[in-house]
Amino acid sequence: MSSPAAQTARRYILTASVAAITATGAWYGAGLKTRQEFAQEAATIQQATPEEKIEQLEAVKAKYLARRAEMQDKIDRLQIEAKSAPSPR
Structure with a gap:
């Protein structure tokens, strides 16, 4: 029979092996x-x-323009906050 320490070590090794195989x-x-x-x-x-390609490109363009508007709004808000914040002395 194996000693309890050997059984514990075997259990840890098996657990780690199963976890590694699952993760891989x-x-x-x-x-x-x-x-x-990607291939599909x-x-x-x-x-x-x-026509479909043009529609796809227009959809991507609309998405980018919306994102650009969001970013510009954030920039504008940050600039307003920076102007209204007291300067350190």
Whole structure:
């Protein structure tokens, strides 16, 4: 029979091994999914008609313009706060 210390060590080693295998599998699976999604998106873009491509580009442009407006609002608010804050002496 194994000693209690050996059984404890074996239990820790098995637990760590299972955790490592699970983490590696999850990481590899996520990478596969990402590559598949990228390939599918690339195929969709290649098969799109010019009108669909224009619609996609306009949607991306609208998203970027909205983000730009949000950022500009934040910049304006920060500039107002900086002007109204008392200067250190």
